[in-house]
Every structure is written in structure tokens, then in C-alpha cells.
Amino acid sequence: xxxxxxxxxxxxxxxxxxxxxxxxxxxxxxxxxxxxxxxxxxxxxxxxxxxxxxxxxxxxxxxxxxxxxxxxxxxxxxxxxxxxxxxxxxxxxxxxxxxxxxxxxxxxxxxxxxxxxxxxxxxxxxxxxxxxxxxxxxxxxxxxxxxxxxxxxxxxxxxxxxxxxxxxxxxxxxxxxxxxxxxxxxxxxxxxxxxxxxxxxxxxxxxxxxxxxxxxxxxx
Amino acid sequence: xxxxxxxxxxxxxxxxxxxxxxxxxxxxxxxxxxxxxxxxxxxxxxxxxxxxxxxxxxxxxxxxxxxxxxxxxxxxxxxxxxxxxxxxxxxxxxxxxxxxxxxxxxxxxxxxxxxxxxxxxxxxxxxxxxxxxxxxxxxxxxxxxxxxxxxxxxxxxxxxxxxxxxxxxxxxxxxxxxxxxxxxxxxxxxxxxxxxxxxxxxxxxxxxxxxxxxxxxxxxxxxxxxxxxxxxxxxxxxxxxxxxxxxxxxxxxxxxxxxxx
Numbered sequence: 001x002x003x004x005x006x007x008x009x010x011x012x013x014x015x016x017x018x019x020x021x022x023x024x025x026x027x028x029x030x031x032x033x034x035x036x037x038x039x040x041x042x043x044x045x046x047x048x049x050x051x052x053x054x055x056x057x058x059x060x061x062x063x064x065x066x067x068x069x070x071x072x073x074x075x076x077x078x079x080x081x082x083x084x085x086x087x088x089x090x091x092x093x094x095x096x097x098x099x100x101x102x103x104x105x106x107x108x109x110x111x112x113x114x115x116x117x118x119x120x121x122x123x124x125x126x127x128x129x130x131x132x133x134x135x136x137x138x139x140x141x142x143x144x145x146x147x148x149x150x151x152x153x154x155x156x157x158x159x160x161x162x163x164x165x166x167x168x169x170x171x172x173x174x175x176x177x178x179x180x181x182x183x184x185x186x187x188x189x190x191x192x193x194x195x196x197x198x199x200x201x202x203x204x205x206x207x208x209x210x211x212x213x214x215x216x217x218x219x220x
Numbered sequence: 221x222x223x224x225x226x227x228x229x230x231x232x233x234x235x236x237x238x239x240x241x242x243x244x245x246x247x248x249x250x251x252x253x254x255x256x257x258x259x260x261x262x263x264x265x266x267x268x269x270x271x272x273x274x275x276x277x278x279x280x281x282x283x284x285x286x287x288x289x290x291x292x293x294x295x296x297x298x299x300x301x302x303x304x305x306x307x308x309x310x311x312x313x314x315x316x317x318x319x320x321x322x323x324x325x326x327x328x329x330x331x332x333x334x335x336x337x338x339x340x341x342x343x344x345x346x347x348x349x350x351x352x353x354x355x356x357x358x359x360x361x362x363x364x365x366x367x368x369x370x371x372x373x374x375x376x377x378x379x380x381x382x383x384x385x386x387x388x389x390x391x392x393x394x395x396x397x398x399x400x401x402x403x404x405x406x407x408x409x410x411x412x413x414x415x416x417x418x419x420x421x422x423x424x425x426x427x428x429x430x431x432x433x434x435x436x437x438x439x440x441x442x443x444x445x446x447x448x449x450x451x452x453x454x455x456x457x458x459x460x461x462x463x464x465x466x467x468x469x470x471x472x473x474x475x476x477x478x479x480x481x
Contacts, residue, residue, distance in 0.1 A: 043370040047272035116298040178303040
């Protein structure tokens, strides 16, 4: 477990924000246990024991005393706040963002979105966060794309334009639920199809010309 | 010993609560020993550097029945952001245009020592003390995704906590404590920690198998039956035997956010 210099307060992640996944899940949404599609962003926290850094090795999960059968990873574009953000409009949303970063969310496979996934998502060191780049280095975040490679092979490419909700929309909506503070981070959206990983894999994500994040997967 | 955090003349102070508090209202500054009248302070939530806030859903046998749920076979744990925290005698808000907001009076165990894979037998070594919280919920906002979702449970001011942390050894057995809530003086919730399904040692063992627990992490252990809607102007007092009584004033969204509304 490593302290991360970027995130100080809370790391909020947005699930089900890949429109391909969202569209593909419509039938599932209409059945038990969900019963209807989400009307609001689906959010979860990665708590402070999960925060880690670029270059860190991520522990292989142990479940019920045994090495987990499988783990997955997703990468997300993230916004880092440098001042308080409370009840802002979409137009004002980016004013309190000081930097952009990448977040890796290592977890057990996402088998259900019904209950908070503490077992899957709260593993020590499972949320490495890259160095933040200043906002002025990027003209339009919606035009960016996040590419993830496992052992050098591309496993996902997620253009931010493919998200159900935009960066500004999410910041605005979340800022009406919870006041965001300097050092809070929102991971805006992950590819719906998380990449399977094996022990010993190397996982690298990049936003071309902006930032990158490299981690390795430990052995149980 | 009871430990609190207060604002006094613009300064954040760590204080202890005097033995005579019930009659004198006196607090003592930890830094210089100055005695302070509680009438002159603003109470802050008692955990100085809040870590992960765990909360339990459906963890009282009677409350699970009230909500027409089978008691869970595994704890229903969710996380809350530190933005939800506020102190004793502070405001909490009712969002505009909702139908049902209720209190939840809960015993909170505060972690005092880091640990992973802590056994049930050793669990209490990792607890510093206890406080209580009012884990408000906005039922209108429930959706079946990571339920109870953050929109229901991670709103500003909707986790009043305090007034203080009381040392573990000053409480002793926590398995038979009366848990009550009064709204505007009327008793609306009356349970007992004896009805807790997954107790504190179980939860410490369960959570620390998944993740490292650290000082400043908190486990809110769920609430008994007796839910009631809240309105601006209501005064809610949650009380747990041997721990303390936590008072909260409900205000409108407009009043709470004032110029940010």
C-alpha cells in the first residue's frame, strides 16, 4: 500500500459509463435484481487503502484464504480537483479541476452491480493513480482516448466520446450529491469490458500525449 | 475518557469531556488544559482524520423484518465519503422535492490500530473506542445499482457523528446497549444492540480479510427498526446507552447551502 500524492480526500469512480456496455445491458437492466435501467450515474468509492502510484506492483487478490481465480483491470480518465466544487453547472464544471490523470481500477470481475462491491473493489493498492497533468495541457477532454495494454498487447481503447455521460455532466451531477474538495478525484468511466489479467502481468495505460500509468500484477 | 473535537473562538481544538459534564458542560483542551463551556463551542465530528467510513445495511434483525428483507447471510457493507460528516448539534439538510428521508441511529466502532486478516479473537485490540452516528437516508433516491447508492447515502451533512469518542474500556460490553431516537421529543426508535446480526468483532474480521483497516476508519453498525420521515425544523436526537446522545437539526436544502444554493 502506497500513499498517492494526487488523491487526498476521496476517489469516486463511475461504473456503467461505457455506452457500448450500457446498451448491451438493457435486457439485464430490465430484469431482477435491477428491474430498470439506472437513471443516475452509478458511483462507487475506492477507499484510501486502495490508493497507489505509477510503477507500483498490485497485489493479487486473496479471497477466502486462497488466491483469487481471476482479476480484471480497467483504466479511466480522471479529474483532480484543486478547489472546492459544490453544486456547479455543466458549464462551470471544469473550473474547479486542476489536473487530469489516469486511474487503474484492479478488482475481482464485475459479476453484479446490485450491491456495493466491497470484496471486489476495496483490495489494498488496487487503485494506482498517475501523476496529474495540468488542465491547460488539454484543450478538450472529450476528444481524448484511453488505451490499455496488457503485456504490450492492446486490450481496450476507450474514446471519452463513447461515454454515456460527459466529464462535465458527471462533475455537475456528483457536485450536487457531495461537495468535492481539493485533492478529490473522479474516475469518469472505464471500458465496460474489463481486461482479464494474470499474475505477473504488466498493465500500461496511456492517453496519447497526456499521461500514462504502468503497473505490474503481483504473484500470490 | 471521552474525546471530542470542537471549534472554539475560531480554533479547532482536541478536548476531553470532564466527568462533571452532565451538570457543568465543561470540556478540557488537550493542548493547554483550559476548561471550556460547551455552550461556547461548535462540535465537530470526533474523528480527526477520517479514513474509510463503512456502514452496514440491514444489520438488525428487527429492522430487516421492518423493511421486509430476509436477514442477510453476509454483511451488506457500503462506504460513505467524509463530506457526509458533521458534528453534534449541527444542521443536516432535507433535499428539495423528496418524500422520505429517515434517520438511522447507529453505534460506530473507531479503528485505532492498523491490521489485515485480523481474527475475531483479536478484533477488539484494533478498536480505539466508540461513537454514534445518524446515518440519514433519502429513500426516494434508491436505485438497484450498488444499493444503497451514493446519492442516497453520501450526501453532505447527512452523517452527523459524535458528540465524542469514548474509550473502548470505558464502555465494556457493547452487545446489550439501548439504541433510541427522539424526534421533537417523541420516542420514534427504540432498539438494542443485542439485535445486531453481524457484531463488531465479526465485521473487523470480515473487512480486514478484504482490506487493511487503519486508524481513523469507522464502522457504523446499522440501525434497529423505527423509521420516520424528517422535515426541516425537526430536532432529532440519537442516543446509545453508555455512549452518548447526538442532536441534529434538520434544515431545508436552501437554508443549508445558503449562497451556494
